[in-house]
Amino acid sequence: xxxxxxxxxxxxxxxxxxxxxxxxxxxxxxxxxxxxxxxxxxxxxxxxxxxxxxxxxxxxxxxxxxxxxxxxxxxxxxxxxxxxxxxxxxxxxxxxxxxxxxxxxxxxxxxxxxxxxxxxxxxxxxxxxxxxxxxxxxxxxxxxxxxxxxxxxxxxxxxxxxxxxxxxxxxxxxxxxxxxxxxxxxxxxxxxxxxxxxxxxxxxxxxxxxxxxxxxxxxxxxxxxxxxxxxxxxxxxxxxxxxxxxxxxxxxxxxxxxxxxxxxxxxxxxxxxxxxxxxxxxxxxxxxxxxxxxxxxxxxxxxxxxxxxxxxxxxxxxxxxxxxxxxxxxxxxxxxxxxxxxxxxxxxxxxxxxxxxxxxxxxxxxxxxxxxxxxxxxxxxxxxxxxxxxxxxxxxxxxxxxxxxxxxxxxxxxxxxxxxxxxxxxxxxxxxxxxxxxxxxxxxxxxxxxxxxxxxxxxxxxxxxxxxxxxxxxxxxxxxxxxxxxxxxxxxxxxxxxxxxxxxxxxxxxxxxxxxxxxxxxxxxxxxxxxxxxxxxxxxxxxxxxxxxxxxxxxxxxxxxxxxxxxxxxxxxxxxxxxxxxxxxxxxxxxxxxxxxxxxxxxxxxxxxxxxxxxxxxxxxxxxxxxxxxxxxxxxxxxxxxxxxxxxxxxxxxxxxxxxxxxxxxxxxxxxxxxxxxxxxxxxxxxxxxxxxxxxxxxxxxxxxxxxxxxxxxxxxxxxxxxxxxxxxxxxxxxxxxxxxxxxxxxxxxxxxxxxxxxxxxxxxxxxxxxxxxxxxxxxxxxxxxxxx
DNA sequence: ATAGGGTTAG
Numbered sequence: 001x002x003x004x005x006x007x008x009x010x011x012x013x014x015x016x017x018x019x020x021x022x023x024x025x026x027x028x029x030x031x032x033x034x035x036x037x038x039x040x041x042x043x044x045x046x047x048x049x050x051x052x053x054x055x056x057x058x059x060x061x062x063x064x065x066x067x068x069x070x071x072x073x074x075x076x077x078x079x080x081x082x083x084x085x086x087x088x089x090x091x092x093x094x095x096x097x098x099x100x101x102x103x104x105x106x107x108x109x110x111x112x113x114x115x116x117x118x119x120x121x122x123x124x125x126x127x128x129x130x131x132x133x134x135x136x137x138x139x140x141x142x143x144x145x146x147x148x149x150x151x152x153x154x155x156x157x158x159x160x161x162x163x164x165x166x167x168x169x170x171x172x173x174x175x176x177x178x179x180x181x182x183x184x185x186x187x188x189x190x191x192x193x194x195x196x197x198x199x200x201x202x203x204x205x206x207x208x209x210x211x212x213x214x215x216x217x218x219x220x221x222x223x224x225x226x227x228x229x230x231x232x233x234x235x236x237x238x239x240x241x242x243x244x245x246x247x248x249x250x251x252x253x254x255x256x257x258x259x260x261x262x263x264x265x266x267x268x269x270x271x272x273x274x275x276x277x278x279x280x281x282x283x284x285x286x287x288x289x290x291x292x293x294x295x296x297x298x299x300x301x302x303x304x305x306x307x308x309x310x311x312x313x314x315x316x317x318x319x320x321x322x323x324x325x326x327x328x329x330x331x332x333x334x335x336x337x338x339x340x341x342x343x344x345x346x347x348x349x350x351x352x353x354x355x356x357x358x359x360x361x362x363x364x365x366x367x368x369x370x371x372x373x374x375x376x377x378x379x380x381x382x383x384x385x386x387x388x389x390x391x392x393x394x395x396x397x398x399x400x401x402x403x404x405x406x407x408x409x410x411x412x413x414x415x416x417x418x419x420x421x422x423x424x425x426x427x428x429x430x431x432x433x434x435x436x437x438x439x440x441x442x443x444x445x446x447x448x449x450x451x452x453x454x455x456x457x458x459x460x461x462x463x464x465x466x467x468x469x470x471x472x473x474x475x476x477x478x479x480x481x482x483x484x485x486x487x488x489x490x491x492x493x494x495x496x497x498x499x500x501x502x503x504x505x506x507x508x509x510x511x512x513x514x515x516x517x518x519x520x521x522x523x524x525x526x527x528x529x530x531x532x533x534x535x536x537x538x539x540x541x542x543x544x545x546x547x548x549x550x551x552x553x554x555x556x557x558x559x560x561x562x563x564x565x566x567x568x569x570x571x572x573x574x575x576x577x578x579x580x581x582x583x584x585x586x587x588x589x590x591x592x593x594x595x596x597x598x599x600x601x602x603x604x605x606x607x608x609x610x611x612x613x614x615x616x617x618x619x620x621x622x623x624x625x626x627x628x629x630x631x632x633x634x635x636x637x638x639x640x641x642x643x644x645x646x647x648x649x650x651x652x653x654x655x656x657x658x659x660x661x662x663x664x665x666x667x668x669x670x671x672x673x674x675x676x677x678x679x680x681x682x683x684x685x686x687x688x689x690x691x692x693x694x695x696x697x698x699x700x701x702x703x704x705x706x707x708x709x710x711x712x713x714x715x716x717x718x719x720x721x722x723x724x725x726x727x728x729x730x731x732x733x734x735x736x737x738x739x740x741x742x743x744x745x746x747x748x749x750x751x752x753x754x755x756x757x758x759x760x761x762x763x764x765x766x767x768x769x770x771x772x773x774x775x776x777x778x779x780x781x782x783x784x785x786x787x788x789x
Numbered sequence: 790a791t792a793g794g795g796t797t798a799g
Contacts, residue, residue: 096790339797
């Protein structure tokens, strides 16, 4: 018996043993779905890393460790190991892992870290596909070109697959372009490869041209083998082209229906807003025992969230919970993301947060979902918290935050963030620009707005509708109606939002008739007006005093367009009537409303009464309003006491008198002369005060509602301002001779009888109060008045 | 070590 061959030296060394173990661990594919295995891998990787700290460096081992780390989801650890030796194989793993996590810049950095001479085809492929995944066509093509230009390297079928996929993200991809690509694929000999053909089908389906579907079909018919993805590609392609019917017939054509095709069809219905059909298909899937996977659930959950079928969504949630053990963390990720969306859309942000917190792995989408959940629930401070806490952000995170700021009235912060974004070298997308432009509009900063317009043009975002619409609004807000109109004229494809913006622009500047004409033209051009359009029209009528026209459009909205007027439409109409002194009609209108009057309806009535001097109705409206407004939370001046004082002094609901309601909703009834050249500043300032108030967190859901900033009102505008702390408060102007006891947080100017309310935090601070003509300087309880101009 | 399609955030 021959002796066993002697072991080669060094094989039993620690690195070698580890290497064997690692290879086994990484290869245990059958257990991939177990999160336990992932944890185990991670644990092993960590143990080995520390064990090998003092062992001699071993390239193979490092590679295996990197692979293990990427498999177990510990990307930073993998990246650290890579930096010690930037080899192409490790880079490939990392590029793929980071791209899969949606972190493109990091993914590309690994490619960059490998010296050009060491980059191989596989690494190039990984980068091309990383760019393709992130829909960045141009850089993907550039990397492909560099692969060709290298001389020593040749693209393989992976390269072509990734390239074709990237090409699908090119804007206006043409059939000719596709054919050219097909040609070069054939020439390279990658023509018969399934994945390449699938990518080609997808590419043709992405062309806008009608005949492109024929070409796609031709490729498909010539394919010797087709798999689930081939059919899915066709279904998805048709859905993208807006042809759900064709998608459905492809779906029916497939004999053996793979679950992927079902999922594609369901998500197709969801995207087309055909929620009923989506659910129908989902039911059939269950009946036919097609395995439901995370994609199915994600689509169905998204359907529930979009359609507002929250109860249904919750029952699907239950179903998922029963299946949870079968879900791998990375598979459950999109499902969890969809769940977070569902709960935050149905207003249950707390549950959304709980799901988010319990998620084992989170990606950019998860963070963005919870971020926008907070933004939509007007919890801006929470949103900011999340934003700063996010381990990684993408363009969308910034966009959500910028537009969230604008939406919440924090235009200054929006612009600040926008600037920070550029300082951090993040390229804003057109939506972000739209947000920043709206912020300029809100702040009335034409100069800055124009500047951004310039950047937009430079960046080639000219054709963007969101940015264009924001520009129309911005120009209108800044008083540049001509520019707004010009924008409206040059925009390549105006949508209903553009029309609404332009109608509103005209209305704002008192061109009521033109606004109505534009509305008629919109309808004549076949654009269906929505509820916003009518809101805009009513506002335009309001600004120009077109009472009868307002009524006509209101009637037409119900009769011709089947839009049920909401609270906001009634409010506008009542406001319109009130301004025209036709308060009686407004009162009659309330009775015909299909719902009980809301606070804003009473506010409109109240301000109408102020104009017409209808004391009786005004008193009634005020009483209703007070009844409805929630109690203050103790941090504010007791509005009830002030009200009582006013009543006691016989100043209740006097025309021209403005007042405040404290509580969860703070109404700042500003009575002002808007013709004054400085008036718009006051207006902006008050908005800012409201915004800051919320930001400071004094009263969570505070809304500052401004009233009576119309040209025909000519009274004082009073407001308060502190250099350090802008405080939210309201102002009462009492008639001369009225005496009011000073409450804890209340001060009165003896000279002009302005009553100020401060938050307790502001008491004792130096507060400067100005009105348009006078200023009040409060210090140590003293008030000095003087002329401001 | 890399790939094609479908899911989630606006």
